[in-house]
Amino acid sequence: MIQGILICSLIFLSFAIFATIYRLVKGPTAPDRVQALDALGINLISGVAIFSVLLRSTGFFEVILLIGILSFIGTIAFARYIERGVVIERNHSD
Amino acid sequence: MKTNDLIFQTVTKTAVFIIIIYSLHLFFSGHYTPGGGFIGGLMTASAIVLLLLAFDIKTVVNSLNIDYIKMTATGLLIALLTGVGSFFFDVPFLTHTFSYVDLPVLGKTSLATAVLFDLGVYLVVIGVTMTIIQTIGETE
Numbered sequence: 251m252i253q254g255i256l257i258c259s260l261i262f263l264s265f266a267i268f269a270t271i272y273r274l275v276k277g278p279t280a281p282d283r284v285q286a287l288d289a290l291g292i293n294l295i296s297g298v299a300i301f302s303v304l305l306r307s308t309g310f311f312e313v314i315l316l317i318g319i320l321s322f323i324g325t326i327a328f329a330r331y332i333e334r335g336v337v338i339e340r341n342h343s344d
Numbered sequence: 345m346k347t348n349d350l351i352f353q354t355v356t357k358t359a360v361f362i363i364i365i366y367s368l369h370l371f372f373s374g375h376y377t378p379g380g381g382f383i384g385g386l387m388t389a390s391a392i393v394l395l396l397l398a399f400d401i402k403t404v405v406n407s408l409n410i411d412y413i414k415m416t417a418t419g420l421l422i423a424l425l426t427g428v429g430s431f432f433f434d435v436p437f438l439t440h441t442f443s444y445v446d447l448p449v450l451g452k453t454s455l456a457t458a459v460l461f462d463l464g465v466y467l468v469v470i471g472v473t474m475t476i477i478q479t480i481g482e483t484e
Contacts, residue, residue, distance in 0.1 A: 338397065
């Protein structure tokens with residue numbers, strides 16, 4: 251019963267991931283692609299969570315927090331590059 | 345051009361501490377659960393990268409005041425000295441040991457000398473990653 255529900259939600263999640271991949275490939279501008287990558291990371295987090303319930307293992311809980319942090323930092327780096335043209339600023343005044 | 349980074353800098357000030365505590369958790373839990381020196385060092389480096397993204401490179405370098413090349417050398421020296429320490433007990437190079445100690449708060453804890461080797465790995469990973477990123481960020 252529970253296993254069926256989990257597999258069903260994994261299938262729906264893979265539909266969501268395919269939708270974000272469509273936006274990633276098709277997206278006319280760079281911000282569309284960055285936002286699609288961010289959504290892809292969040293979908294991957296939920297996929298890993300459902301897998302760790304399915305496999306009855308607590309070994310993947312570190313991966314969940316790790317993907318969250320890395321997706322946050324990556325999205326911010328892309329956003330800074332799009333807005334300012336530089337990822338790490340040398341000095342705030344100039 | 346004057347830019348306003350108030351929301352991002354406030355989020356960074358709280359998130360950096362959470363990421364550093366998480367990296368220390370990964371570092372200390374590496375013996376029994378997934379984690380260890382490598383991934384812990386990478387998470388600490390990513391916390392410093394988040395600081396570099398939120399503030400400029402001059403502010404972070406002045407406030408942290410760490411020479412990452414010396415940090416890499418210290419890590420390599422610690423990893424080497426844990427191997428050399430095994431010579432004093434007449435055992436082969438890099439032999440590690442552990443013992444159970446009653447600590448005041450934590451209770452019965454197993455202290456392994458492998459964590460000292462892992463500390464060396466942790467310092468080397470932070471040092472190399474931050475050297476690469478800062479060198480690329482500073483060049484014109």
